[in-house]
Amino acid sequence: MSKTFFGIQVVVRNFITDPLRPQLHEIIARSPGEQSLADKRAFWKRVAAVLNEAVPAFEMGYWDLVRGDGAEEEFESWSSEIEGSLATEKEELGAAADEVSRISAEKRYIVVTLLFLVEAGTNSDRTLGERCDVPKSEYWTRLTFGRLIATVPLLNFANVVADAVYLAPGSNEDGFSMEDVHGGGYEYLKLLL
Amino acid sequence: MTEAPPDRPFTRQVLIDGDALVGARWWQESLRLSADPISRRRALKGLVLVLGGSAAGVGLVAALIRSGDDVDVSMDALDLQKREGWNAGHPGTALRFPGATLFDADGGRSWVDALGTLASDLAPGQASLSPFYVPTLFQALGVASSASLRSDMMPVAPRAGGADVLRGKAILSLFEAVKMPADTAVILDLDGPTAVAVAAGMAPGFEPVFIFDNWPHPLGVVPSHLTLGAVLYHRPTFVRARSARAVPAPPVFVLDRNRLARYTDEDTQFDNRYVARLPTAENLRALGIRHTLYVSPSKSDLHELDDLNDDFVALAAASIDVKSMPLTDLDASAPSGDAAPARSPAAFYYGGGPHTHLWFWSSYGWHTPALAGRPAPVAPSNVSAGPAYRPALRPTIFSSRTLGGGSGIGKQKPSGFGRVSVRASRSTGTITGIRSGRSGSFGRAGGRSGG
Numbered sequence A: 001m002s003k004t005f006f007g008i009q010v011v012v013r014n015f016i017t018d019p020l021r022p023q024l025h026e027i028i029a030r031s032p033g034e035q036s037l038a039d040k041r042a043f044w045k046r047v048a049a050v051l052n053e054a055v056p057a058f059e060m061g062y063w064d065l066v067r068g069d070g071a072e073e074e075f076e077s078w079s080s081e082i083e084g085s086l087a088t089e090k091e092e093l094g095a096a097a098d099e100v101s102r103i104s105a106e107k108r109y110i111v112v113t114l115l116f117l118v119e120a121g122t123n124s125d126r127t128l129g130e131r132c133d134v135p136k137s138e139y140w141t142r143l144t145f146g147r148l149i150a151t152v153p154l155l156n157f158a159n160v161v162a163d164a165v166y167l168a169p170g171s172n173e174d175g176f177s178m179e180d181v182h183g184g185g186y187e188y189l190k191l192l193l
Numbered sequence B: 001m002t003e004a005p006p007d008r009p010f011t012r013q014v015l016i017d018g019d020a021l022v023g024a025r026w027w028q029e030s031l032r033l034s035a036d037p038i039s040r041r042r043a044l045k046g047l048v049l050v051l052g053g054s055a056a057g058v059g060l061v062a063a064l065i066r067s068g069d070d071v072d073v074s075m076d077a078l079d080l081q082k083r084e085g086w087n088a089g090h091p092g093t094a095l096r097f098p099g100a101t102l103f104d105a106d107g108g109r110s111w112v113d114a115l116g117t118l119a120s121d122l123a124p125g126q127a128s129l130s131p132f133y134v135p136t137l138f139q140a141l142g143v144a145s146s147a148s149l150r151s152d153m154m155p156v157a158p159r160a161g162g163a164d165v166l167r168g169k170a171i172l173s174l175f176e177a178v179k180m181p182a183d184t185a186v187i188l189d190l191d192g193p194t195a196v197a198v199a200a201g202m203a204p205g206f207e208p209v210f211i212f213d214n215w216p217h218p219l220g221v222v223p224s225h226l227t228l229g230a231v232l233y234h235r236p237t238f239v240r241a242r243s244a245r246a247v248p249a250p251p252v253f254v255l256d257r258n259r260l261a262r263y264t265d266e267d268t269q270f271d272n273r274y275v276a277r278l279p280t281a282e283n284l285r286a287l288g289i290r291h292t293l294y295v296s297p298s299k300s301d302l303h304e305l306d307d308l309n310d311d312f313v314a315l316a317a318a319s320i321d322v323k324s325m326p327l328t329d330l331d332a333s334a335p336s337g338d339a340a341p342a343r344s345p346a347a348f349y350y351g352g353g354p355h356t357h358l359w360f361w362s363s364y365g366w367h368t369p370a371l372a373g374r375p376a377p378v379a380p381s382n383v384s385a386g387p388a389y390r391p392a393l394r395p396t397i398f399s400s401r402t403l404g405g406g407s408g409i410g411k412q413k414p415s416g417f418g419r420v421s422v423r424a425s426r427s428t429g430t431i432t433g434i435r436s437g438r439s440g441s442f443g444r445a446g447g448r449s450g451g
Helices: A020-029 A037-053 A070-094 A096-104 A123-132 A142-154 A178-182 B055-063 B077-084 B115-121 B127-132 B144-152 B160-176 B192-202 B224-244 B281-286 B306-317 B359-364
Strands: A003-013 A058-068 A109-119 A160-168 B010-017 B022-028 B070-076 B184-190 B207-210 B251-256 B291-296 B321-326 B330-332 B348-350 B419-425 B431-435 B442-444
Touching (some): A003 A123, A003 A142, A020 A037, A020 A109, A020 B010, A037 A142, A037 A160, A058 A123, A058 A142, A070 A109, A070 B010, A070 B022, A109 A178, A123 A142, A178 B077, B070 B077, B077 B419, B077 B431, B115 B224, B127 B207, B127 B251, B160 B192, B160 B330, B160 B348, B192 B207, B192 B251, B207 B224, B281 B306, B306 B321
Parallel strands (some): B184 B251, B184 B291, B207 B251, B291 B321
Antiparallel strands (some): A003 A058, A003 A109, A109 A160, A160 B022, B010 B022, B070 B419, B330 B348, B431 B442
């Protein structure tokens, strides 16, 4: 079965007092372990609504649509890399030197990642294809990222094989500095216009 | 016969709820295990690989960029420097160091080896104060792209006679007279090199918490390279004091008053201004702070700078007493009789003499020194009305600039403050030029390419 991968990652300028992070955190942490199609749509509607409020604060990002043989591998790659970073990040958070580094610059960025693996040729696949078919000059705009995220609740989840959402850092007290997102494996991120 | 899908087809495979990451991943097992791909309809549209930024895709896009592809945007100055280099847009312009010296306060050159470790060398020793340390300026020296900054840097010596250090020692002696109370914090809001020198004088008894939140730039409206140079000069004093200081020590928050310097000319200035991020009233109360002494340059500057007004009013509302003292209230003894004035005074005192020094506590009232046989202090005649100062809310461009009603960490800059015009490619998101003048011309960016 051929599949299509869609992934979108966005760096959001966020302040400790902003509601974005706690809202996302709650939506993710309270999501049921088993979801019906209606549950799934409701879940993604909530995520998209929270992110939609933050579109003006999107600073950097990256998205990709991969069809064919590499799709499932791409999903595995994104999810395993993000989940795999957990141990390293935990160690860093406790290290004194890193405390200095993180506190140093403003801890004002969070990274949100949404991943989907859909059956190729289905209406979900076509919806993604149409929404991702943007002029190259608009690949890296907040507007495009907002539109792509708004597409998610429109998917027919009967055709969605797998999906994932990640919010980093997880602690409400922490955040990434601009230095963090310019290095440490995030070099691929694009400045959003 | 087709098997009906389960009511809840999505099963969560992973749930992470940690400090580093929050996340969840689901699979729809019925689709994952499907063994009948033939019955599925093929895509109607051609299976075009949409390159949302893969390396190959961006390489192609970059090759097709036209000048009309650029767009002018405003960008946070610090973010721009972190992205394009500390001297963004002006890589050939040198920093100027009036008062530079080759040697630090110990007369050595260990500062050369300390350039990359300044942020950790000067971090507060007390963990409770670490969250309020803002070493952004020090970190400018540590990044790989700042090799030219490291080679440009020089220690900046204090003014002749070391008056600023001596004034710091005078503040220290006032607090030593009341046994270094941990419930009183000092905020130095002076021009950068002066603030650093005063902090160096106080360092044996106070824990310096530097709050320098920008990077230097050759055209910076805030001459923060001079502050950085002063820190390099006094670094041995700070490092030595940290290991010798009794704990807990009261904090001295060290600010550069030039952070709000007047920005007038985009032709000749780079807007590296920033706002001070002091601990909130709640933070200070948690630290046990009940009194705050705000040290300003002179009698004409008794009130706090605009970006601190909201914070100071909030402190007062939280019953944390805020009083002000200009640095000029600390003075050297006047020569008596016909004696020639000393070229370099040995000590400074509140009110200008040892007999008025401890009157500070009579004026400020927070603590009472034990005189232990010494004569009672005399009221000075030439000091400010700082003890009577109380912060009052006033409209500023920084008023209510916080999200969610908090203050301190998370404080927002007002629009247009600390921002720079840049030209960027719509296609690649890379910066192609940085505004260098009112003429609208854009210099090329620092040479990085994206994609």
